[in-house]
Amino acid sequence: MRLLILGPPGAGKGTQSDKIVEHYKVKHISTGDMFRENIKGGTELGKKATEYMDKGLLVPDSLVNDMVMDRLSKDDLKEHGFLLDGYPRNISQAEALKDMLTKLDMPLDAVINIEVPSKFLIDRITGRRVCPKCQRSYHIANNPPKEEGICDYDGEALITRKDDNEETVKNRIDVYDNETKPLVDFYTKEGIILNIDGTLSIDETFESIKSKLGK
Numbered sequence: 001m002r003l004l005i006l007g008p009p010g011a012g013k014g015t016q017s018d019k020i021v022e023h024y025k026v027k028h029i030s031t032g033d034m035f036r037e038n039i040k041g042g043t044e045l046g047k048k049a050t051e052y053m054d055k056g057l058l059v060p061d062s063l064v065n066d067m068v069m070d071r072l073s074k075d076d077l078k079e080h081g082f083l084l085d086g087y088p089r090n091i092s093q094a095e096a097l098k099d100m101l102t103k104l105d106m107p108l109d110a111v112i113n114i115e116v117p118s119k120f121l122i123d124r125i126t127g128r129r130v131c132p133k134c135q136r137s138y139h140i141a142n143n144p145p146k147e148e149g150i151c152d153y154d155g156e157a158l159i160t161r162k163d164d165n166e167e168t169v170k171n172r173i174d175v176y177d178n179e180t181k182p183l184v185d186f187y188t189k190e191g192i193i194l195n196i197d198g199t200l201s202i203d204e205t206f207e208s209i210k211s212k213l214g215k
């Protein structure tokens with residue numbers, strides 16, 4: 001299965017992606033995670049990306065598109081399928097993706113659009129804590145780890161993402177409204193969008209995704 005997950009920052013894309021990947025055995029491709037790994041590794045790409053990420057702005061399309069094309073070209077995806085998370089973020093990236101997938105003969109099966117009104121997002125993001133090793137996200141109130149501040153899966157100390165502060169979050173929500181939201185129309189016209197109510201609990205949201213995607 002070849003999937004894409006859309007939604008504003010804090011909608012629960014990463015959280016639902018972990019569940020989708022486990023259930024449907026597809027490969028998770030998160031551009032945000034890829035940039036954070038590059039930043040941690042001190043690569044040239046990481047150095048360029050961090051300037052934009054710290055301000056809540058989009059990293060330039062050329063950098064993102066090249067990174068995604070490299071990943072999509074790897075053989076494992078033909079067999080396992082994939083879930084794209086955090087890409088595309090604007091119409092130009094969506095056009096680039098369409099070209100890449102046509103070239104690779106791997107068209108998308110469905111676009112999962114997680115709908116969450118803005119008023120929920122700031123609390124979700126400022127309460128987010130992530131594992132620096134496996135990138136899983138928790139929430140201090142809604143989805144706490146079993147032991148406070150520690151990842152359930154690998155025992156690492158959880159951290160707050162540098163861009164998860166109130167000021168940057170407001171920019172990221174504006175960027176979403178202006179640049180990313182038009183993709184909902186783009187994929188609605190392609191006839192492959194599945195709209196999901198992301199204000200439900202994490203488990204209810206996942207049940208709703210499964211009921212629309214099929215078991």
Ligand code: ADP
Pocket residue numbers: 007008009010011012013014015016124125127128129137138139140142143198199200201202203205
């Ligand atoms: P995104 O990848 O879309 O930015 P995350 O999956 O990281 O979002 O979720 C953002 C925050 O909201 C995290 O702290 C997560 O634990 C929490 N969260 C995710 N889904 C829900 C939900 N359905 N209800 C309440 N909190 C949620």
Ligand code: ADP
Pocket residue numbers: 008009010014031032033035052053054056057058059060064085086087088089093172
């Ligand atoms: P969130 O989980 O809050 O939606 P992400 O982890 O997907 O955020 O992205 C964090 C930051 O990484 C973005 O604010 C942006 O600066 C950068 N980024 C991630 N994916 C893209 C992309 N496809 N195009 C441009 N910038 C991106």
